[in-house]
Amino acid sequence: SYVLTQPPSVSVAPGETAEITCGGDNIGGRSAHWYQQRPGQAPVVVMQYDNDRPSGIPERFSGSNSGNTATLTISRVEAGDEADYYCQVWDSGSHRVFGGGTKLTVL
């Protein structure tokens, strides 16, 4: 089955840029989606189809996907961005796969 690899944690100071990666075999050939999950809450999609921001998501969030890595970039990081972030793609047969999640800490 398809495996997605995320770094367990990323730390960044307020105002800086955070990059959260999601590695997978030729992930660039698939559409990647990203979810933000704050403690005790359900996930919320923050990026879909690699680089499409859903309505209501700040422009500070952007995405890219090429080769073996998809990336979620958060510019001008704020304290409220502190959360767990998960990438997700579809596997053969339209099965869904989630990455292991990355905890973003705002220093």
Next chain:
Amino acid sequence: QITLKESGPALVKPTQTLTLTCTFSGFSLSSAPVGVGWIRQPPGKALEWLALIYWGDDERYSPSLKSKLTVIKDTSKNQVVLTMTNMGPDDTATYYCAHANGYNSAFDVWGQGTMVTVSS
């Protein structure tokens, strides 16, 4: 406005079968290309996709859990039901249902989740 809400038992015994219901509003599960998926999250761990059913009764299951899972829909009640057999301690998790707008789309709206504990 799309909303989903999970319901079911908070506690099940080992070997029992879990039945969870997702009741939704704001969309029809008889209209293409809509789907409703189930995702779970053990305490302190990552999200895990379980199953998804589409408007045309097309069902997809996690390969690793396929033998334990069944998902059905009742379009007249706006509900999707997930059953999971032979529950074990590793199945203790928060279970979410979520809306998808296509075969390869994101889960764009999620329910609040329901915590299920497996214990004797």
